[in-house]
Every structure is written in structure tokens, then in C-alpha cells.
Amino acid sequence: MIPTSVELLLECCAALLGLSAFAVPFARRAWATPLVYSACLVVALAAGGLALRHLLMAAPAPDSVVLPLGLPWVGARFRLDALAAVFLVVVNLGAAVASLYALGYGRHEPEPQRVLPFYPVFLAGMNLVVLADDAFSFLVVWEVMSLSSWALVMARHRDADNARAGYVYLLMASFGAICLLLAFGLLAGQEGGYAFDAIRSHPPSPIAAGFVLALAILGAGSKAGLVPLHVWLPLAHPAAPSHVSALMSGVMTKVAIYAFIRIVFDLAGAPAPWWSLVILAMGGATATMGILYALLQNDLKRFLAYSTVENVGIIFIALGLGMAFKAQHMALAAALAVTAALFHVINHSLFKSLLFFGAGAVQGAMGERDMERFGGLIGRMPQTALAFLIGCVAISALPPLNGFVSEWLVFQAILLSPKLDASALKIMIPAVGALLALAAALTAAAFVRAFGITFLGRPRSVAAAEASETDRWSRAAMFACCGLCLAAGVLPGFVIDAIVPAVQSLVGGRMTPQAAQPWLSIVPIAEARSSYNGLLVLGFVAASASLAAFVIHRFGSHAFRRAPAWDCGFPDPSPATQYTAGSFAQPIRRVFGPFVFGVREEVDMPAPGDTRAASIRVVVHDRIWETLYAPIAGGIDYVAGRLNHLQFLTIRRYLSLVFLALVGLLLVLAIWL
Amino acid sequence: MALIRDLAIQATQMTLVLALAPLLTGFIRKLKARLVRRQGPPLLQPYRDLMRLMKKEVVLADNASWLFRVAPYLIFAATWVAAALVPTFATGLLFSWSADLIAIIALLGSARFFLALAAMDVGTSFGGIGSSREMMIATLAEPAMIMIVFSLALLAGSTQLSSVATYMLSPHVGLRVTLGMALVALIMVAIAENSRIPIDNPATHLELTMVHEAMVLEYSGRHLAVIELAASLKLLLYVSLIACLFLPWGLAPAGSGGLALAIGLASYLGKLALAGGLLALFETAIAKMRVFRAPEFLGAALMLGFLGTLLLFVSRGGLR
Numbered sequence: 001m002i003p004t005s006v007e008l009l010l011e012c013c014a015a016l017l018g019l020s021a022f023a024v025p026f027a028r029r030a031w032a033t034p035l036v037y038s039a040c041l042v043v044a045l046a047a048g049g050l051a052l053r054h055l056l057m058a059a060p061a062p063d064s065v066v067l068p069l070g071l072p073w074v075g076a077r078f079r080l081d082a083l084a085a086v087f088l089v090v091v092n093l094g095a096a097v098a099s100l101y102a103l104g105y106g107r108h109e110p111e112p113q114r115v116l117p118f119y120p121v122f123l124a125g126m127n128l129v130v131l132a133d134d135a136f137s138f139l140v141v142w143e144v145m146s147l148s149s150w151a152l153v154m155a156r157h158r159d160a161d162n163a164r165a166g167y168v169y170l171l172m173a174s175f176g177a178i179c180l181l182l183a184f185g186l187l188a189g190q191e192g193g194y195a196f197d198a199i200r201s202h203p204p205s206p207i208a209a210g211f212v213l214a215l216a217i218l219g220a221g222s223k224a225g226l227v228p229l230h231v232w233l234p235l236a237h238p239a240a241p242s243h244v245s246a247l248m249s250g251v252m253t254k255v256a257i258y259a260f261i262r263i264v265f266d267l268a269g270a271p272a273p274w275w276s277l278v279i280l281a282m283g284g285a286t287a288t289m290g291i292l293y294a295l296l297q298n299d300l301k302r303f304l305a306y307s308t309v310e311n312v313g314i315i316f317i318a319l320g321l322g323m324a325f326k327a328q329h330m331a332l333a334a335a336l337a338v339t340a341a342l343f344h345v346i347n348h349s350l351f352k353s354l355l356f357f358g359a360g361a362v363q364g365a366m367g368e369r370d371m372e373r374f375g376g377l378i379g380r381m382p383q384t385a386l387a388f389l390i391g392c393v394a395i396s397a398l399p400p401l402n403g404f405v406s407e408w409l410v411f412q413a414i415l416l417s418p419k420l421d422a423s424a425l426k427i428m429i430p431a432v433g434a435l436l437a438l439a440a441a442l443t444a445a446a447f448v449r450a451f452g453i454t455f456l457g458r459p460r461s462v463a464a465a466e467a468s469e470t471d472r473w474s475r476a477a478m479f480a481c482c483g484l485c486l487a488a489g490v491l492p493g494f495v496i497d498a499i500v501p502a503v504q505s506l507v508g509g510r511m512t513p514q515a516a517q518p519w520l521s522i523v524p525i526a527e528a529r530s531s532y533n534g535l536l537v538l539g540f541v542a543a544s545a546s547l548a549a550f551v552i553h554r555f556g557s558h559a560f561r562r563a564p565a566w567d568c569g570f571p572d573p574s575p576a577t578q579y580t581a582g583s584f585a586q587p588i589r590r591v592f593g594p595f596v597f598g599v600r601e602e603v604d605m606p607a608p609g610d611t612r613a614a615s616i617r618v619v620v621h622d623r624i625w626e627t628l629y630a631p632i633a634g635g636i637d638y639v640a641g642r643l644n645h646l647q648f649l650t651i652r653r654y655l656s657l658v659f660l661a662l663v664g665l666l667l668v669l670a671i672w673l
Numbered sequence: 674m675a676l677i678r679d680l681a682i683q684a685t686q687m688t689l690v691l692a693l694a695p696l697l698t699g700f701i702r703k704l705k706a707r708l709v710r711r712q713g714p715p716l717l718q719p720y721r722d723l724m725r726l727m728k729k730e731v732v733l734a735d736n737a738s739w740l741f742r743v744a745p746y747l748i749f750a751a752t753w754v755a756a757a758l759v760p761t762f763a764t765g766l767l768f769s770w771s772a773d774l775i776a777i778i779a780l781l782g783s784a785r786f787f788l789a790l791a792a793m794d795v796g797t798s799f800g801g802i803g804s805s806r807e808m809m810i811a812t813l814a815e816p817a818m819i820m821i822v823f824s825l826a827l828l829a830g831s832t833q834l835s836s837v838a839t840y841m842l843s844p845h846v847g848l849r850v851t852l853g854m855a856l857v858a859l860i861m862v863a864i865a866e867n868s869r870i871p872i873d874n875p876a877t878h879l880e881l882t883m884v885h886e887a888m889v890l891e892y893s894g895r896h897l898a899v900i901e902l903a904a905s906l907k908l909l910l911y912v913s914l915i916a917c918l919f920l921p922w923g924l925a926p927a928g929s930g931g932l933a934l935a936i937g938l939a940s941y942l943g944k945l946a947l948a949g950g951l952l953a954l955f956e957t958a959i960a961k962m963r964v965f966r967a968p969e970f971l972g973a974a975l976m977l978g979f980l981g982t983l984l985l986f987v988s989r990g991g992l993r
Binding site: 411 | 727728729730731732733734735736738739740746747749750751753754757768770771772773775776779780782783785786789790793794795796797798799800801802804805806808809811812813814815816819820823826827830831832833836890891893894895898899964965968975979982983985986987
């Protein structure tokens with residue numbers, strides 16, 4: 001009998017689990033690192049290929065299998081449908097490039113036994129979350145994914161910052177898992193039908209669906225990094241080794257978005273339409289706040305993690321639009337919005353992996369992550385610089401790369417929204433559109449800053465002046481991502497067509513076939529309304545640039561001479577006089593900071609003649625942490641301090657405590673029943 | 674045959690914007706000089722400057738990287754393509770559907786991205802100051818522009834410039850508050866994006882308030898020529914944009930004959946002269962702002978655009 005796709009995928013996951021069991025005893029051996037990563041690469045490619053094949057089939061029918069594991073009356077159910085296939089492609093593509101990158105990067109790992117056993121489990125966990133088809137297996141593999149990534153975050157646990165990051169991550173992951181547990185409990189209802197099929201056939205009442213949605217926002221949203229649940233993300237993602245950071249930021253957040261889509265669009269039936277307002281508001285806030293936080297970071301990897309928060313916000317904006325359209329039965333518009341969301345999921349996984357790879361290469365060359373000590377790396381690491389630049393252009397939503405296409409689709413979906421018949425949405429959607437445009441513009445500024453400070457200018461430290469190019473595996477992984485970004489940017493029609501089955505299963509509508517459009521344009525609704533052709537734009541820009549260069553070199557001059565920098569006649573030899581990451585962000589901080597972060601600048605300028613140094617002190621408040629998390633943490637601390645003396649009771653008092661607790665519980669039961 | 678004709682018109686458009694851009698810059702300079710009773714440089718001076726710069730050798734800073742040398746061509750190409758996609762004398766050109774208004778704005782964003790990076794390449798404080806201020810201005814100007822696009826696109830039911838221009842010519846338009854707000858906001862954005870007074874001063878050097886000039890300070894020779902040409906093209910682009918959206922009269926519709934095209938061309942030249950004259954008048958009459966007042970100026974543009982869009986969302990009827 002020919003095994004079905006889902007069985008083959010489960011075998012891939014089993015292979016990954018076996019690989020990690022194998023890695024436990026042998027991780028310290030020199031040959032273990034290349035072996036584990038190349039095996040992961042092969043398995044990820046195979047699994048991604050299987051998922052892609054399922055997606056590209058003419059009429060993909062869901063494929064399911066029940067294993068005799070887990071809850072006896074449910075079994076462990078796994079299912080491959082179009083939505084799962086889209087996310088499996090994202091997961092395995094990210095896993096494949098990360099493994100390729102790790103073939104080079106992983107060699108420098110000081111303690112491979114802390115990374116190698118957990119890495120394949122992490123990959124398997126993410127695959128299984130997407131495949132799971134009952135609540136029990138879903139939660140189990142969700143926890144496997146969380147814990148294995150926690151172990152990877154703690155790979156360098158001796159650093160106090162990493163230990164704190166791991167602690168916060170663990171807390172937030174537990175919180176999220178509890179929320180999902182409750183959500184599935186509500187979905188299963190009193191009969192306890194934990195299989196997703198059973199849930200689908202008995203959709204919850206609209207009120208219960210609302211609660212499920214709120215819990216999904218908390219559970220999946222905390223994993224994806226929705227503001228204000230994002231606090232763990234910028235701590236934990238940078239702490240892991242760079243290929244794991246890439247996976248956590250580029251792929252694991254997408255698995256969380258998958259969980260959200262699966263629960264809200266597929267399982268929860270029809271929650272009240274006003275919930276889309278909440279999603280839109282959270283998405284808009286996440287996008288803007290994420291990138292504003294990013295602009296203030298000097299740690300390159302933390303900067304990228306905050307930018308992930310921003311992109312998750314963009315995806316949630318598109319999903320919120322999709323919900324609003326779906327609730328009003330505008331299938332075409334809903335299809336456009338959800339397509340935009342899924343397209344951005346794919347895009348973000350590509351360019352965020354690329355950027356984390358670049359950051360990892362820089363970190364490897366420099367030994368640190370503080371941008372203020374970088375500079376001029378374009379001369380020492382030209383290929384990394386080129387790849388990172390392509391990633392920056394893509395994530396800044398600039399044509400002709402892929403980030404632009406998905407944001408363009410979101411804008412097109414927003415422009416369909418006046419047809420919605422709900423007054424609150426009519427005010428919310430243009431506001432969200434403005435926030436999205438603001439976030440896009442801030443992203444460009446943030447990535448000019450990141451690239452400019454890291455790679456351009458003069459070296460700001462000895463390490464930066466002596467850095468060397470990264471290894472060839474890492475470069476291969478980066479350029480593979482670059483190629484995919486470019487391909488998705490100039491041929492977006494094929495990507496849109498590929499995700500059509502998933503969109504159709506979620507909202508019941510589909511976009512018109514794009515590959516059939518003349519000149520491979522993408523046309524969301526009609527050509528008279530809007531169209532975009534990345535291929536032609538790329539062709540025009542390339543042709544115009546080469547034409548200009550040719551004409552000028554042919555008929556003008558092509559001579560050049562090197563000389564000291566001009567700088568208006570007074571170049572300062574010290575690299576410290578360059579703009580720094582902090583000074584680059586200062587104008588934007590001045591515009592948005594007082595409102596968003598309560599920024600205060602205190603300048604201490606000595607009087608003329610006084611020889612003491614002037615100083616400037618900038619106070620930035622993280623208001624979300626201070627108003628939301630700090631009080632909770634303080635409250636728990638206080639209660640724990642009060643309860644502390646319970647540890648020092650005599651045996652008599654313990655016994656009476658136990659007795660009183662028993663009586664109390666019995667009383668509760670007596671009153672309850 | 675029709676294809677060849679369409680191709681010819683498209684090529685004419687590309688060369689036309691390229692040829693006219695320095696003339697518009699020269700015209701404004703001349704007019705500004707005359708307004709303050711100076712003789713001013715000849716009308717063709719920008720062309721001569723460009724030719725002179727192109728023939729000179731490039732002096733590169735010692736640590737300038739490949740990015741510094743490639744960026745001018747990319748900036749120029751992105752701006753040129755964007756300018757060629759805005760209808761000037763005719764709508765519905767052969768490739769007009771390849772990028773809509775949002776894509777045109779994003780193309781200009783690409784040009785700005787590379788200019789800001791090139792400014793940081795040599796590692797001087799002037800480059801950094803220009804780059805960081807340019808990005809600060811862009812973070813407000815771009816959303817304002819998107820809001821303007823929203824209000825126009827919601828009215829016309831399209832983000833394609835040709836369709837919007839056709840809609841603006843049709844009798845459905847009428848006087849709308851939103852259109853007025855969008856026009857004012859678009860003019861404000863255009864002033865900021867082109868580094869004109871009161872945001873920036875195109876004629877200044879060695880002044881701590883400069884933005885665009887600070888970014889191109891290290892450029893010389895052919896690189897500077899290409900960047901100057903791109904700046905002129907950007908000014909022409911915004912003038913053409915305002916003209917095709919708010920003064921669409923005379924635009925030749927798709928597939929029209931030679932006479933219509935000639936009328937379109939003549940009216941386009943007239944519109945350029947009018948806009949240039951108004952800009953010169955405005956710039957001589959107003960003083961430059963401190964750089965940290967620019968956010969207020971652009972914030973006003975953003976609010977105008979946003980209110981215009983909001984008005985469309987909450988009002989009934991008229992939307993397509």
C-alpha cells in the first residue's frame with residue numbers, strides 16, 4: 001500500500017525525534033554537528049516537498065490518520081489539509097535554510113550538547129502542531145515545541161540575561177498554553193469531543209465562540225508576539241543561537257498564527273462580528289508599537305525580534321480584515337485579506353530568517369551584538385552585507401521584492417472596506433490603514449538605521465575593523481533566502497495561486513487565478529481597479545539603471561580617484577564623530593517618544609569656561625512593562641512573601657492546615673452541588 | 674501596429690519626463706531669482722551643470738564602498754520609472770497598469786532608502802544627519818501620502834492613476850471636501866518630499882538645517898549628476914501627479930489620435946509652468962522652518978489625509 005502524505009510527514013517527524021535521541025549521547029563528537037544538521041536539512045526538504053505537492057494538487061482532499069496514542073477514546077489524530085500544507089511549507093522551508101546555515105554556524109557552538117538534541121525536536125514539534133487534528137495532541141505537541149525552544153533559548157544559560165529571558169519565556173509560554181487549554185475545553189463542549197472533526201460538527205454558540213476567540217488571542221497571540229503579550233519575545237529570540245533565533249522569529253511565530261487561524265476561522269464557528277475590531281486594533285497597535293520599540297534598540301538581534309512583533313501585527317491586521325469581510329459574507333474581499341495574511345506569513349518567514357542569519361554572521365565576526373560597536377562591515381563582509389541589504393529592502397516593503405506585494409495586498413483589502421456595513425469598523429479601518437502606513441514608513445527608517453550603522457560608515461571598534469567574512473554554508477543559506485525573496489516578489493501570482501485552496505477552505509471564496517493574467521501581473525479584483533507587476537518593475541528599474549550607467553560611462557567620464565572624505569572640508573579622523581544608532585533614531589524618538597515611551601532628555605551643559613564634560617541622559621519608559629507586568633510581578637512577589645512563613649510551621653500546624661483545607665473543600669462541594 | 678504606436682507613446686513619455694525635468698528646475702530657479710530682483714541663471718543652466726558634472730572624474734572618499742557607487746544609478750532608475758508611470762499628457766499608456774499609485778510611492782521609497790544608505794556610507798556626521806532627518810520626514814510623509822491615495826482610491830474605486838484621472842474628468846466628481854483636503858495634503862507632502870522651503874532649502878549648503886544636500890555632500894562628478902537629475906525628476910513627478918489628479922483637463926485618453934496627444938502635451942506644458950510659477954512664488958514668500966517643526970507640518974498633512982479618508986468612510990453614497 002502506498003503511504004499517504006500525512007503518514008510520510010509523520011515519518012519525517014519520527015525521523016527528527018529519532019535524530020535527537022541519537023544526538024543525546026554523541027552531541028560532543030565533532031562529526032555530530034554536520035551530521036545532525038544535514039539530516040535535518042534532508043528531512044525538512046522532504047517534508048516541505050510533500051506539503052508543497054499536496055498544495056499543488058488539482059483538488060487537494062484532506063488526508064488524515066488516527067494513531068493509537070494519547071487519549072484512548074480520541075486517539076492521536078493528524079490531518080493534512082490545504083491550510084496545514086501552506087504552513088508546513090513555511091515551517092520546513094525555514095527549517096531547511098536554518099539547517100543549511102547551521103552547517104556552518106553550528107561549528108562555532110561552544111556547547112553543542114545543549115543545542116543538538118533539542119533542535120530536531122523543535123522542528124518536529126512545529127511540524128506536528130500544524131498536523132495535529134485533535135485538541136489533546138495539539139496541546140501536547142504545542143508544549144513540545146515550547147519546551148524544546150525554551151531549552152534552545154537556555155543554551156547559553158550562564159549569561160544572566162539569557163537566564164532571565166528563559167524564565168520570562170517559560171512563564172509566558174505556560175500562560176499561553178493554559179489559555180489554549182481553556183479554549184479547547186470550551187470548543188469541546190460538555191460532550192468532550194476533542195477531535196477537530198467533532199468540534200467542527202458542533203460549533204459553539206456565538207457567546208462561547210467569543211470566549212474561545214479571546215482565549216485564542218491570549219494563547220496564540222502571546223506566542224506570536226501580539227502587543228501587549230510580546231514581552232518575552234524580544235528577550236528570548238535573541239538569546240538563542242542565531243539559526244534558532246531565525247526559526248523562532250521566522251517560523252514559530254507563524255505556527256502560533258496557524259493556531260489562531262485554525263481556531264478562529266476553522267473551529268470556532270462564527271463569533272460576534274465586533275471581534276474583528278479587537279483583532280484590528282491589536283494588530284494596528286502591535287505593528288506600530290513593535291517597530292517603534294525596534295527603532296530604540298541597539299542590540300541587532302533584539303532589534304530584529306521587535307521587528308518580528310511589527311510583522312505579526314501586519315498579519316493580524318490582514319486577518320482582522322478577513323474576519324470582518326467573512327462575517328458580512330463578502331467572500332471575495334475576505335479571500336483577498338486572508339491571501340494577504342498568508343502571503344505575508346510566507347514572506348516574513350523568508351526575510352526574517354535571512355536577517356537573523358546575517359545578524360548571526362555579524363555576531364560571529366564581532367563577538368557581540370551591540371550596533372554601536374559595528375560599522376564599515378560592508379568592506380570586510382561584502383557578501384553578508386549584500387544579503388542583509390536584500391533582506392532589509394524586502395522587509396521595508398520596497399518594490400520589487402516580496403514584502404511590498406503582501407503589504408500592497410493588505411492596502412487593497414483595506415480599500416474594499418467601505419462596503420462593510422458596520423459603523424464602528426468604518427472608523428477603525430482607516431485608522432488601522434494609517435497605522436499600517438506609519439509602520440511601513442518606520443520600518444524603512446529602522447532598517448536604514450540597522451544596515452547603515454552595522455555595515456556602512458567607518459568601523460567603530462577594533463573588532464569591526466578586523467572582522468572577516470562568514471563561512472560558505474551560512475552564505476549559501478542567506479543567498480537561498482535572497483533568491484526566494486526575489487522570486488516571491490517578481491512572481492507573486494504563483495504564490496497567490498498556490499495558497500488559493502487554503503484561503504478557499506477558510507473563507508469560502510477565492511481570488512481570480514493570477515498566473516493566467518497577462519504579463520504575470522497580479523490583479524486582486526479587476527485591472528481597472530488595481531494591478532501590480534513586480535517582474536516589469538524589476539525589469540524597468542534594471543534596464544533604466546544599466547542604460548544610465550552605460551550612457552554615462554560611454555559618453556561622459558568613467559574616471560575616478562580616491563581621496564579623503566570631503567565632509568565640508570573638516571573631516572574628523574575619529575570614527576566616534578559618526579552618527580550612531582542612538583543619534584540616528586533621535587529625531588524619530590523626539591517625534592513619537594514623548595507620547596509613546598514618555599521619553600525625557602536631560603542635557604547637562606556646563607557654562608562657558610567650565611571644563612567639566614557635558615552630558616545627555618535619555619530616560620525611556622517601557623510603559624507596557626511598567627503598567628501591566630510590573631504590578632503583576634510585584635503583586636505575586638508580595639503574596640509570596642506573605643505566604644513564606646507557611647514553610648516554617650510545626651508539624652501540628654501543618655496537620656491542622658491540611659484538615660482545614662479538607663473541610664473547606666468539602667464545604668465548597670456541599671454548597672456547589 | 675497599435676502595439677508599436679503604444680510603445681512609441683510610452684517611450685515618448687519616458688524621454689519627455691527625463692528631458693523636461695531639468696527645465697522645470699531651471700524655470701523655478703530663474704523665476705525665484707526674478708522675484709527677488711536678481712538676474713538668475715539662464716533657463717538651460719541645469720542641463721549645462723549636468724553635462725559638466727558628467728564629464729568630470731569622480732572623487733570617491735577613501736572608504737566608500739560599492740553601495741556608494743551603485744546607489745546613484747538605482748536612485749535614478751527607481752525615480753525615472755516612477756515618473757514615467759505617472760500620466761503626463763495621456764492616460765492609459767501601454768505599461769501604466771504595471772504599477773499603481775501605491776507602487777509608485779513605494780518606488781520613490783526605494784529611491785529614498787538607497788539615498789539614505791549612501792549618505793551613511795562614508796561615515797561623516799553630515800551624511801548621518803541628512804539621512805536620519807530624511808527618514809524622520811519620510812515616516813510622516815509616507816503615511817500622509819498613503820492616506821491621500823486612500824481618499825482618491827475610495828472615490829474613484831481604483832488605485833490606478835489612469836483610472837483615477839479618468840474618474841476625475843468624469844461628471845461624477847463634483848466638489849467634495851475630501852478632494853480639497855487631499856489636494857492640500859498632497860501639496861504639503863510634495864513640498865516635504867522634494868526638500869523645498871519650508872522643510873528644506875534646495876539652494877543651501879553648509880547649513881545645519883539641510884537635509885537633502887547633506888546626504889549628497891560626498892558625491893561628485895557623474896554620480897552627483899545622476900542624483901541631481903533624479904531630484905529634478907522627483908519634482909516633476911509630484912507636479913505631474915498633482916496635475917493629473919487635480920487638473921486632469923487636456924489629458925489624452927487611451928488610444929486617441931495625434932491631435933488629442935498634441936493638446937495633451939500643450940496642456941501639460943502649461944500645467945508645469947503654472948505649478949512651477951506657484952512654487953517659486955510660495956518659496957519666495959515663506960521662511961524655512963526649524964527642522965523639528967517639520968513633524969508638525971507633516972502631521973497636519975497626515976491628519977488632513979486621514980480626515981478626508983474618514984469622511985468618505987462615514988459618508989454615504991458616491992463610493993464605488
